[in-house]
Amino acid sequence: MISASDFRNGVTFEMDGKVMQVIEFQHVKPGKGAAFVRVKMKNVITGGVTETSFNPSAKYPTAYIERKKMEYSYNDGNLYYFMDGETYELTPIDASVLDDSFKFVKENDTCTIMSYKGNVFGVEAPNFADLVVTKTEPGFAGNTATNVTKPATVETGAEIKVPLFINEGDKIQIDTRTGEYLGRSKV
Template sequence: MISAGEFRNGVTMEYEGSPFVILEFQHVKPGKGAAFVRTKIRNLKTGAVLEKTFRPNEKMPRAHIERQDMQYLYSDGDLFHFMNTETFDQIAVNASDVGDALKFVKENDTVKILSYEGQVFGIEPDLFVELEITETEPGFAGNTAQGATKPAILETGAQVQVPLFINQNEVIKIDTRTGEYLGRAKD
């Protein structure tokens, strides 16, 4: 059990029968009345974000999320196939459970499969990946005084914004949480 007074960003809990993760929290002590905890929480199954307030002594059970390393094999229509690299067991996950999580993941890359009570609800790719640019317009030095960007298509099909000096067939580093260009990959 966890009390609302112990809330921290990233803590998982069960609320109204579903697993939630705390995105933001704030302990509020008004001049009059009792203190409370204002939170922004995300439902791990549906992705819905809620704003809730709790009394600091309110208790709820922790949600135990299982994270398992698996290798992404291939997609087959609305199913994405993964393999446990230790036991070689394979599972298929619906596209609705994957969401946009695989837009920076190539076949044979390792990801974390997230499950709650045996039900897969999400995928966590590595935080930073190196991918090749397959399509972008040529850039010209001196086009602008400040860091202008242009669209680039990556080998996974995802589109990101890159600086003008980046060319096709270059390998770049991407932050998978934000989709931001971080720099050229080091050889």
């Protein structure tokens, strides 16, 4: 159990059957009346953010979020299979759990699987991906205008904007959180 007076950024707790994570907190001691804790919190499973005031003595059960590194193996329809590196067990995860950054993940990439009481609610892709450009228009010599981009398709099928000098077959680095081109891959 954790009391509201012990809330800190990142703390997860269970409230009304929902798993909540503290984003911001503030201990308030008004001139008149009892002290309280103002908390901005996020529902870990749905992503919804709410702001609530708590009595500092209120107690809630601590929620332990399990984060496990697993290797993406393959997908079959709406199911994506991830392999545990220790037991070599395959875990199927529904496509509805995956977020937008997963479009940059290719087979054998390591992702973080988040679960609560055995129920998977999220998949975190690696922050950066090195991918090969499979389709793009050819660049033009002499066109050196700054910040001019063109669409390109990478090996996972995702489409991003790249500078004009990038050609098919080039290996580039992408920030999976924003989908932005970062530069040519050094690998």
